[in-house]
Amino acid sequence: MNKKEDFKFHVKRERPEDIYQKASDYFNEKKVKEYSTSKSMMRIQLKITQRALEILKIRNTNAIILDAGCGPGYSSFFLKELGYRVVAIDLISEFFNYFNINIINPVQCDMTHIPFRPNFFDGIISISALQWLTNNLGKHEKDESVKFLMKRFYEILKPQSKLVFQFYPKNSQILEKLKKIIISNTNFDGGFIIDNPESPKKRKIYLELYKNS
Ligand SMILES: C[S@@+](CC[C@H](N)C(=O)[O-])C[C@H]1O[C@@H](n2cnc3c(N)ncnc32)[C@H](O)[C@@H]1O
Structure with missing residues:
Protein backbone atom coordinates (compact mmCIF):
# COMPACT_ATOMS: atom_id res chain seq x y z
CA MET A 1 0.00 0.00 0.00
CA ASN A 2 1.64 3.14 -1.14
CA LYS A 3 -0.84 5.99 -0.70
CA LYS A 4 -0.24 8.23 2.29
CA GLU A 5 -3.25 8.98 4.43
CA ASP A 6 -2.97 11.62 7.11
CA PHE A 7 -6.63 12.60 7.40
CA LYS A 8 -7.90 12.37 11.00
CA PHE A 9 -11.52 11.74 11.97
CA HIS A 10 -13.57 10.22 14.78
CA VAL A 11 -17.24 9.27 14.49
CA LYS A 12 -18.99 9.93 17.82
CA ARG A 13 -22.39 8.47 16.90
CA GLU A 14 -22.79 4.82 17.89
CA ARG A 15 -23.21 2.46 14.96
CA PRO A 16 -24.83 -1.02 15.06
CA GLU A 17 -21.45 -2.75 14.87
CA ASP A 18 -20.39 -0.89 18.05
CA ILE A 19 -23.27 -2.54 19.90
CA TYR A 20 -23.64 -5.95 18.26
CA GLN A 21 -20.83 -8.51 17.88
CA LYS A 22 -21.90 -9.85 14.48
CA ALA A 23 -24.17 -8.64 11.69
CA SER A 24 -26.41 -11.64 12.35
CA ASP A 25 -27.04 -10.39 15.92
CA TYR A 26 -28.25 -7.03 14.59
CA PHE A 27 -30.14 -7.97 11.43
CA ASN A 28 -33.22 -9.73 12.82
CA GLU A 29 -36.24 -10.40 10.62
CA LYS A 30 -37.64 -6.88 11.14
CA LYS A 31 -34.34 -5.12 10.39
CA VAL A 32 -33.72 -7.25 7.29
CA LYS A 33 -37.18 -6.39 5.98
CA GLU A 34 -36.78 -2.67 6.74
CA TYR A 35 -33.41 -2.53 5.00
CA SER A 36 -34.50 -4.61 2.03
CA THR A 37 -37.70 -2.70 1.27
CA SER A 38 -36.41 0.84 1.76
CA LYS A 39 -36.38 2.87 -1.45
CA SER A 40 -34.12 5.53 0.07
CA MET A 41 -31.63 2.87 1.19
CA MET A 42 -31.64 1.46 -2.32
CA ARG A 43 -30.93 4.92 -3.80
CA ILE A 44 -28.06 5.57 -1.37
CA GLN A 45 -26.46 2.15 -1.88
CA ASN A 60 -14.86 -5.70 -19.93
CA THR A 61 -18.56 -6.30 -19.24
CA ASN A 62 -17.97 -10.04 -19.46
CA ALA A 63 -15.97 -9.76 -16.25
CA ILE A 64 -16.94 -11.78 -13.21
CA ILE A 65 -17.37 -9.71 -10.07
CA LEU A 66 -17.85 -10.73 -6.45
CA ASP A 67 -20.25 -8.66 -4.32
CA ALA A 68 -19.19 -9.48 -0.75
CA GLY A 69 -21.86 -8.75 1.86
CA CYS A 70 -24.49 -8.23 -0.84
CA GLY A 71 -27.50 -7.84 1.50
CA PRO A 72 -30.68 -7.58 -0.58
CA GLY A 73 -28.53 -7.27 -3.70
CA TYR A 74 -28.85 -3.62 -4.76
CA SER A 75 -25.26 -3.60 -6.07
CA SER A 76 -25.38 -7.12 -7.50
CA PHE A 77 -28.54 -6.39 -9.42
CA PHE A 78 -27.10 -3.17 -10.79
CA LEU A 79 -23.91 -4.98 -11.90
CA LYS A 80 -25.99 -7.68 -13.54
CA GLU A 81 -28.00 -5.04 -15.44
CA LEU A 82 -24.72 -3.58 -16.72
CA GLY A 83 -23.93 -7.02 -18.15
CA TYR A 84 -21.35 -8.27 -15.64
CA ARG A 85 -21.37 -11.80 -14.31
CA VAL A 86 -21.98 -11.52 -10.59
CA VAL A 87 -21.39 -13.75 -7.60
CA ALA A 88 -23.24 -12.43 -4.57
CA ILE A 89 -22.54 -13.60 -1.03
CA ASP A 90 -23.91 -12.67 2.37
CA LEU A 91 -23.88 -14.02 5.89
CA ILE A 92 -27.65 -13.69 6.23
CA SER A 93 -29.74 -15.58 3.70
CA GLU A 94 -32.99 -13.83 4.79
CA PHE A 95 -31.80 -10.84 2.74
CA PHE A 96 -32.24 -12.94 -0.40
CA ASN A 97 -36.03 -13.02 0.00
CA TYR A 98 -36.40 -9.50 -1.39
CA PHE A 99 -35.53 -7.54 -4.51
CA ASN A 100 -35.17 -10.31 -7.16
CA ILE A 101 -31.65 -11.24 -6.11
CA ASN A 102 -32.48 -14.91 -6.56
CA ILE A 103 -31.88 -14.63 -10.32
CA ILE A 104 -28.20 -14.19 -9.40
CA ASN A 105 -28.18 -17.31 -7.18
CA PRO A 106 -26.68 -15.68 -4.11
CA VAL A 107 -24.56 -17.80 -1.79
CA GLN A 108 -24.95 -17.71 1.96
CA CYS A 109 -21.48 -17.59 3.47
CA ASP A 110 -19.20 -15.63 5.75
CA MET A 111 -16.83 -13.49 3.71
CA THR A 112 -13.99 -14.56 6.00
CA HIS A 113 -14.52 -18.15 4.79
CA ILE A 114 -15.17 -17.82 1.08
CA PRO A 115 -15.13 -21.04 -0.95
CA PHE A 116 -13.84 -19.79 -4.32
CA ARG A 117 -10.75 -20.93 -6.20
CA PRO A 118 -7.63 -18.79 -6.70
CA ASN A 119 -7.44 -16.27 -9.59
CA PHE A 120 -11.19 -16.47 -10.22
CA PHE A 121 -12.55 -12.92 -10.03
CA ASP A 122 -11.90 -9.93 -12.30
CA GLY A 123 -13.01 -7.63 -9.52
CA ILE A 124 -14.49 -7.55 -6.03
CA ILE A 125 -16.75 -4.95 -4.46
CA SER A 126 -18.11 -4.78 -0.96
CA ILE A 127 -20.50 -2.00 0.00
CA SER A 128 -21.18 -0.98 3.62
CA ALA A 129 -20.20 -4.36 5.11
CA LEU A 130 -16.50 -4.36 6.10
CA GLN A 131 -17.08 -2.29 9.25
CA TRP A 132 -18.59 -5.42 10.83
CA LEU A 133 -15.10 -6.91 10.72
CA THR A 134 -12.94 -3.85 11.30
CA ASN A 135 -14.80 -2.08 14.13
CA ASN A 136 -12.69 -3.67 16.86
CA LEU A 137 -9.34 -4.00 15.14
CA GLY A 138 -6.64 -4.46 17.73
CA LYS A 139 -8.57 -7.34 19.32
CA HIS A 140 -6.93 -10.64 18.41
CA GLU A 141 -9.96 -12.41 16.92
CA LYS A 142 -10.95 -9.43 14.74
CA ASP A 143 -7.39 -9.02 13.50
CA GLU A 144 -7.26 -12.72 12.63
CA SER A 145 -10.55 -12.54 10.69
CA VAL A 146 -9.44 -9.50 8.69
CA LYS A 147 -6.02 -11.03 8.07
CA PHE A 148 -7.64 -14.19 6.75
CA LEU A 149 -10.11 -12.22 4.62
CA MET A 150 -7.39 -10.10 3.02
CA LYS A 151 -5.24 -13.13 2.24
CA ARG A 152 -8.16 -15.00 0.67
CA PHE A 153 -9.39 -11.99 -1.30
CA TYR A 154 -5.87 -11.57 -2.64
CA GLU A 155 -5.85 -15.23 -3.72
CA ILE A 156 -9.23 -15.28 -5.45
CA LEU A 157 -8.58 -12.12 -7.48
CA LYS A 158 -6.96 -12.50 -10.89
CA PRO A 159 -3.60 -10.73 -11.36
CA GLN A 160 -3.98 -7.08 -12.46
CA SER A 161 -7.38 -6.92 -10.81
CA LYS A 162 -8.83 -4.75 -8.10
CA LEU A 163 -11.09 -4.83 -5.12
CA VAL A 164 -12.99 -1.89 -3.72
CA PHE A 165 -14.50 -1.87 -0.24
CA GLN A 166 -16.73 1.02 0.85
CA PHE A 167 -17.12 0.92 4.62
CA TYR A 168 -17.69 2.94 7.78
CA PRO A 169 -14.60 2.92 9.99
CA LYS A 170 -15.07 4.61 13.35
CA ASN A 171 -11.85 6.61 13.25
CA SER A 172 -8.58 7.10 11.44
CA GLN A 173 -6.75 4.68 13.78
CA ILE A 174 -8.84 1.86 12.27
CA LEU A 175 -7.52 2.83 8.85
CA GLU A 176 -3.96 2.62 10.16
CA LYS A 177 -4.53 -0.80 11.76
CA LEU A 178 -6.20 -2.11 8.62
CA LYS A 179 -3.38 -0.82 6.46
CA LYS A 180 -0.83 -2.60 8.68
CA ILE A 181 -2.68 -5.92 8.38
CA ILE A 182 -2.86 -5.59 4.59
CA ILE A 183 0.82 -4.69 4.23
CA SER A 184 1.98 -7.52 6.52
CA ASN A 185 -0.16 -10.23 4.94
CA THR A 186 -0.61 -9.48 1.23
CA ASN A 187 1.13 -7.91 -1.75
CA PHE A 188 -1.77 -5.58 -2.49
CA ASP A 189 -1.03 -2.05 -3.68
CA GLY A 190 -3.52 0.69 -3.03
CA GLY A 191 -4.92 2.86 -0.30
CA PHE A 192 -7.92 4.79 0.96
CA ILE A 193 -10.03 7.21 -1.04
CA ILE A 194 -12.04 9.61 1.10
CA ASP A 195 -14.88 11.52 -0.55
CA ASN A 196 -16.16 14.65 1.24
CA PRO A 197 -13.62 14.28 4.08
CA GLU A 198 -14.72 17.39 5.95
CA SER A 199 -18.40 16.46 6.12
CA PRO A 200 -19.19 13.75 8.71
CA LYS A 201 -22.59 13.24 7.05
CA LYS A 202 -21.44 13.00 3.46
CA ARG A 203 -18.03 11.40 4.07
CA LYS A 204 -17.57 8.11 2.24
CA ILE A 205 -14.48 5.95 2.66
CA TYR A 206 -13.29 3.49 0.03
CA LEU A 207 -10.42 1.04 0.24
CA GLU A 208 -8.96 0.37 -3.18
CA LEU A 209 -6.59 -2.62 -3.48
CA TYR A 210 -4.77 -3.80 -6.58
CA LYS A 211 -3.23 -7.22 -7.19
CA ASN A 212 -0.19 -6.72 -9.37
CA SER A 213 0.82 -10.29 -10.18
C1 LIG B 1 -25.51 -2.59 5.60
S1 LIG B 1 -25.65 -4.07 4.82
C2 LIG B 1 -25.11 -3.67 3.17
C3 LIG B 1 -25.68 -4.62 2.17
C4 LIG B 1 -25.38 -4.31 0.71
N1 LIG B 1 -23.97 -4.42 0.41
C5 LIG B 1 -25.89 -2.95 0.32
O1 LIG B 1 -25.07 -2.10 -0.09
O2 LIG B 1 -27.09 -2.72 0.42
C6 LIG B 1 -24.23 -5.00 5.44
C7 LIG B 1 -24.24 -6.42 4.96
O3 LIG B 1 -23.01 -7.05 5.28
C8 LIG B 1 -23.29 -8.40 5.59
N2 LIG B 1 -22.17 -8.96 6.35
C9 LIG B 1 -21.66 -8.52 7.52
N3 LIG B 1 -20.65 -9.32 7.94
C10 LIG B 1 -20.51 -10.27 6.97
C11 LIG B 1 -19.64 -11.38 6.82
N4 LIG B 1 -18.72 -11.67 7.72
N5 LIG B 1 -19.78 -12.14 5.71
C12 LIG B 1 -20.73 -11.86 4.79
N6 LIG B 1 -21.58 -10.83 4.88
C13 LIG B 1 -21.48 -10.04 5.96
C14 LIG B 1 -24.57 -8.30 6.39
O4 LIG B 1 -25.23 -9.53 6.50
C15 LIG B 1 -25.35 -7.26 5.59
O5 LIG B 1 -26.11 -7.84 4.58
Whole structure:
Protein backbone atom coordinates (compact mmCIF):
# COMPACT_ATOMS: atom_id res chain seq x y z
CA MET A 1 0.00 0.00 0.00
CA ASN A 2 1.64 3.14 -1.14
CA LYS A 3 -0.84 5.99 -0.70
CA LYS A 4 -0.24 8.23 2.29
CA GLU A 5 -3.25 8.98 4.43
CA ASP A 6 -2.97 11.62 7.11
CA PHE A 7 -6.63 12.60 7.40
CA LYS A 8 -7.90 12.37 11.00
CA PHE A 9 -11.52 11.74 11.97
CA HIS A 10 -13.57 10.22 14.78
CA VAL A 11 -17.24 9.27 14.49
CA LYS A 12 -18.99 9.93 17.82
CA ARG A 13 -22.39 8.47 16.90
CA GLU A 14 -22.79 4.82 17.89
CA ARG A 15 -23.21 2.46 14.96
CA PRO A 16 -24.83 -1.02 15.06
CA GLU A 17 -21.45 -2.75 14.87
CA ASP A 18 -20.39 -0.89 18.05
CA ILE A 19 -23.27 -2.54 19.90
CA TYR A 20 -23.64 -5.95 18.26
CA GLN A 21 -20.83 -8.51 17.88
CA LYS A 22 -21.90 -9.85 14.48
CA ALA A 23 -24.17 -8.64 11.69
CA SER A 24 -26.41 -11.64 12.35
CA ASP A 25 -27.04 -10.39 15.92
CA TYR A 26 -28.25 -7.03 14.59
CA PHE A 27 -30.14 -7.97 11.43
CA ASN A 28 -33.22 -9.73 12.82
CA GLU A 29 -36.24 -10.40 10.62
CA LYS A 30 -37.64 -6.88 11.14
CA LYS A 31 -34.34 -5.12 10.39
CA VAL A 32 -33.72 -7.25 7.29
CA LYS A 33 -37.18 -6.39 5.98
CA GLU A 34 -36.78 -2.67 6.74
CA TYR A 35 -33.41 -2.53 5.00
CA SER A 36 -34.50 -4.61 2.03
CA THR A 37 -37.70 -2.70 1.27
CA SER A 38 -36.41 0.84 1.76
CA LYS A 39 -36.38 2.87 -1.45
CA SER A 40 -34.12 5.53 0.07
CA MET A 41 -31.63 2.87 1.19
CA MET A 42 -31.64 1.46 -2.32
CA ARG A 43 -30.93 4.92 -3.80
CA ILE A 44 -28.06 5.57 -1.37
CA GLN A 45 -26.46 2.15 -1.88
CA LEU A 46 -26.74 2.45 -5.67
CA LYS A 47 -24.93 5.79 -5.57
CA ILE A 48 -22.14 4.24 -3.52
CA THR A 49 -21.97 1.29 -5.91
CA GLN A 50 -21.61 3.62 -8.90
CA ARG A 51 -18.70 5.35 -7.20
CA ALA A 52 -17.11 1.99 -6.29
CA LEU A 53 -17.37 0.93 -9.94
CA GLU A 54 -15.75 4.18 -11.03
CA ILE A 55 -12.79 3.26 -8.79
CA LEU A 56 -12.82 -0.41 -9.88
CA LYS A 57 -12.52 0.66 -13.55
CA ILE A 58 -13.56 -2.63 -15.17
CA ARG A 59 -14.30 -2.12 -18.85
CA ASN A 60 -14.86 -5.70 -19.93
CA THR A 61 -18.56 -6.30 -19.24
CA ASN A 62 -17.97 -10.04 -19.46
CA ALA A 63 -15.97 -9.76 -16.25
CA ILE A 64 -16.94 -11.78 -13.21
CA ILE A 65 -17.37 -9.71 -10.07
CA LEU A 66 -17.85 -10.73 -6.45
CA ASP A 67 -20.25 -8.66 -4.32
CA ALA A 68 -19.19 -9.48 -0.75
CA GLY A 69 -21.86 -8.75 1.86
CA CYS A 70 -24.49 -8.23 -0.84
CA GLY A 71 -27.50 -7.84 1.50
CA PRO A 72 -30.68 -7.58 -0.58
CA GLY A 73 -28.53 -7.27 -3.70
CA TYR A 74 -28.85 -3.62 -4.76
CA SER A 75 -25.26 -3.60 -6.07
CA SER A 76 -25.38 -7.12 -7.50
CA PHE A 77 -28.54 -6.39 -9.42
CA PHE A 78 -27.10 -3.17 -10.79
CA LEU A 79 -23.91 -4.98 -11.90
CA LYS A 80 -25.99 -7.68 -13.54
CA GLU A 81 -28.00 -5.04 -15.44
CA LEU A 82 -24.72 -3.58 -16.72
CA GLY A 83 -23.93 -7.02 -18.15
CA TYR A 84 -21.35 -8.27 -15.64
CA ARG A 85 -21.37 -11.80 -14.31
CA VAL A 86 -21.98 -11.52 -10.59
CA VAL A 87 -21.39 -13.75 -7.60
CA ALA A 88 -23.24 -12.43 -4.57
CA ILE A 89 -22.54 -13.60 -1.03
CA ASP A 90 -23.91 -12.67 2.37
CA LEU A 91 -23.88 -14.02 5.89
CA ILE A 92 -27.65 -13.69 6.23
CA SER A 93 -29.74 -15.58 3.70
CA GLU A 94 -32.99 -13.83 4.79
CA PHE A 95 -31.80 -10.84 2.74
CA PHE A 96 -32.24 -12.94 -0.40
CA ASN A 97 -36.03 -13.02 0.00
CA TYR A 98 -36.40 -9.50 -1.39
CA PHE A 99 -35.53 -7.54 -4.51
CA ASN A 100 -35.17 -10.31 -7.16
CA ILE A 101 -31.65 -11.24 -6.11
CA ASN A 102 -32.48 -14.91 -6.56
CA ILE A 103 -31.88 -14.63 -10.32
CA ILE A 104 -28.20 -14.19 -9.40
CA ASN A 105 -28.18 -17.31 -7.18
CA PRO A 106 -26.68 -15.68 -4.11
CA VAL A 107 -24.56 -17.80 -1.79
CA GLN A 108 -24.95 -17.71 1.96
CA CYS A 109 -21.48 -17.59 3.47
CA ASP A 110 -19.20 -15.63 5.75
CA MET A 111 -16.83 -13.49 3.71
CA THR A 112 -13.99 -14.56 6.00
CA HIS A 113 -14.52 -18.15 4.79
CA ILE A 114 -15.17 -17.82 1.08
CA PRO A 115 -15.13 -21.04 -0.95
CA PHE A 116 -13.84 -19.79 -4.32
CA ARG A 117 -10.75 -20.93 -6.20
CA PRO A 118 -7.63 -18.79 -6.70
CA ASN A 119 -7.44 -16.27 -9.59
CA PHE A 120 -11.19 -16.47 -10.22
CA PHE A 121 -12.55 -12.92 -10.03
CA ASP A 122 -11.90 -9.93 -12.30
CA GLY A 123 -13.01 -7.63 -9.52
CA ILE A 124 -14.49 -7.55 -6.03
CA ILE A 125 -16.75 -4.95 -4.46
CA SER A 126 -18.11 -4.78 -0.96
CA ILE A 127 -20.50 -2.00 0.00
CA SER A 128 -21.18 -0.98 3.62
CA ALA A 129 -20.20 -4.36 5.11
CA LEU A 130 -16.50 -4.36 6.10
CA GLN A 131 -17.08 -2.29 9.25
CA TRP A 132 -18.59 -5.42 10.83
CA LEU A 133 -15.10 -6.91 10.72
CA THR A 134 -12.94 -3.85 11.30
CA ASN A 135 -14.80 -2.08 14.13
CA ASN A 136 -12.69 -3.67 16.86
CA LEU A 137 -9.34 -4.00 15.14
CA GLY A 138 -6.64 -4.46 17.73
CA LYS A 139 -8.57 -7.34 19.32
CA HIS A 140 -6.93 -10.64 18.41
CA GLU A 141 -9.96 -12.41 16.92
CA LYS A 142 -10.95 -9.43 14.74
CA ASP A 143 -7.39 -9.02 13.50
CA GLU A 144 -7.26 -12.72 12.63
CA SER A 145 -10.55 -12.54 10.69
CA VAL A 146 -9.44 -9.50 8.69
CA LYS A 147 -6.02 -11.03 8.07
CA PHE A 148 -7.64 -14.19 6.75
CA LEU A 149 -10.11 -12.22 4.62
CA MET A 150 -7.39 -10.10 3.02
CA LYS A 151 -5.24 -13.13 2.24
CA ARG A 152 -8.16 -15.00 0.67
CA PHE A 153 -9.39 -11.99 -1.30
CA TYR A 154 -5.87 -11.57 -2.64
CA GLU A 155 -5.85 -15.23 -3.72
CA ILE A 156 -9.23 -15.28 -5.45
CA LEU A 157 -8.58 -12.12 -7.48
CA LYS A 158 -6.96 -12.50 -10.89
CA PRO A 159 -3.60 -10.73 -11.36
CA GLN A 160 -3.98 -7.08 -12.46
CA SER A 161 -7.38 -6.92 -10.81
CA LYS A 162 -8.83 -4.75 -8.10
CA LEU A 163 -11.09 -4.83 -5.12
CA VAL A 164 -12.99 -1.89 -3.72
CA PHE A 165 -14.50 -1.87 -0.24
CA GLN A 166 -16.73 1.02 0.85
CA PHE A 167 -17.12 0.92 4.62
CA TYR A 168 -17.69 2.94 7.78
CA PRO A 169 -14.60 2.92 9.99
CA LYS A 170 -15.07 4.61 13.35
CA ASN A 171 -11.85 6.61 13.25
CA SER A 172 -8.58 7.10 11.44
CA GLN A 173 -6.75 4.68 13.78
CA ILE A 174 -8.84 1.86 12.27
CA LEU A 175 -7.52 2.83 8.85
CA GLU A 176 -3.96 2.62 10.16
CA LYS A 177 -4.53 -0.80 11.76
CA LEU A 178 -6.20 -2.11 8.62
CA LYS A 179 -3.38 -0.82 6.46
CA LYS A 180 -0.83 -2.60 8.68
CA ILE A 181 -2.68 -5.92 8.38
CA ILE A 182 -2.86 -5.59 4.59
CA ILE A 183 0.82 -4.69 4.23
CA SER A 184 1.98 -7.52 6.52
CA ASN A 185 -0.16 -10.23 4.94
CA THR A 186 -0.61 -9.48 1.23
CA ASN A 187 1.13 -7.91 -1.75
CA PHE A 188 -1.77 -5.58 -2.49
CA ASP A 189 -1.03 -2.05 -3.68
CA GLY A 190 -3.52 0.69 -3.03
CA GLY A 191 -4.92 2.86 -0.30
CA PHE A 192 -7.92 4.79 0.96
CA ILE A 193 -10.03 7.21 -1.04
CA ILE A 194 -12.04 9.61 1.10
CA ASP A 195 -14.88 11.52 -0.55
CA ASN A 196 -16.16 14.65 1.24
CA PRO A 197 -13.62 14.28 4.08
CA GLU A 198 -14.72 17.39 5.95
CA SER A 199 -18.40 16.46 6.12
CA PRO A 200 -19.19 13.75 8.71
CA LYS A 201 -22.59 13.24 7.05
CA LYS A 202 -21.44 13.00 3.46
CA ARG A 203 -18.03 11.40 4.07
CA LYS A 204 -17.57 8.11 2.24
CA ILE A 205 -14.48 5.95 2.66
CA TYR A 206 -13.29 3.49 0.03
CA LEU A 207 -10.42 1.04 0.24
CA GLU A 208 -8.96 0.37 -3.18
CA LEU A 209 -6.59 -2.62 -3.48
CA TYR A 210 -4.77 -3.80 -6.58
CA LYS A 211 -3.23 -7.22 -7.19
CA ASN A 212 -0.19 -6.72 -9.37
CA SER A 213 0.82 -10.29 -10.18
C1 LIG B 1 -25.51 -2.59 5.60
S1 LIG B 1 -25.65 -4.07 4.82
C2 LIG B 1 -25.11 -3.67 3.17
C3 LIG B 1 -25.68 -4.62 2.17
C4 LIG B 1 -25.38 -4.31 0.71
N1 LIG B 1 -23.97 -4.42 0.41
C5 LIG B 1 -25.89 -2.95 0.32
O1 LIG B 1 -25.07 -2.10 -0.09
O2 LIG B 1 -27.09 -2.72 0.42
C6 LIG B 1 -24.23 -5.00 5.44
C7 LIG B 1 -24.24 -6.42 4.96
O3 LIG B 1 -23.01 -7.05 5.28
C8 LIG B 1 -23.29 -8.40 5.59
N2 LIG B 1 -22.17 -8.96 6.35
C9 LIG B 1 -21.66 -8.52 7.52
N3 LIG B 1 -20.65 -9.32 7.94
C10 LIG B 1 -20.51 -10.27 6.97
C11 LIG B 1 -19.64 -11.38 6.82
N4 LIG B 1 -18.72 -11.67 7.72
N5 LIG B 1 -19.78 -12.14 5.71
C12 LIG B 1 -20.73 -11.86 4.79
N6 LIG B 1 -21.58 -10.83 4.88
C13 LIG B 1 -21.48 -10.04 5.96
C14 LIG B 1 -24.57 -8.30 6.39
O4 LIG B 1 -25.23 -9.53 6.50
C15 LIG B 1 -25.35 -7.26 5.59
O5 LIG B 1 -26.11 -7.84 4.58
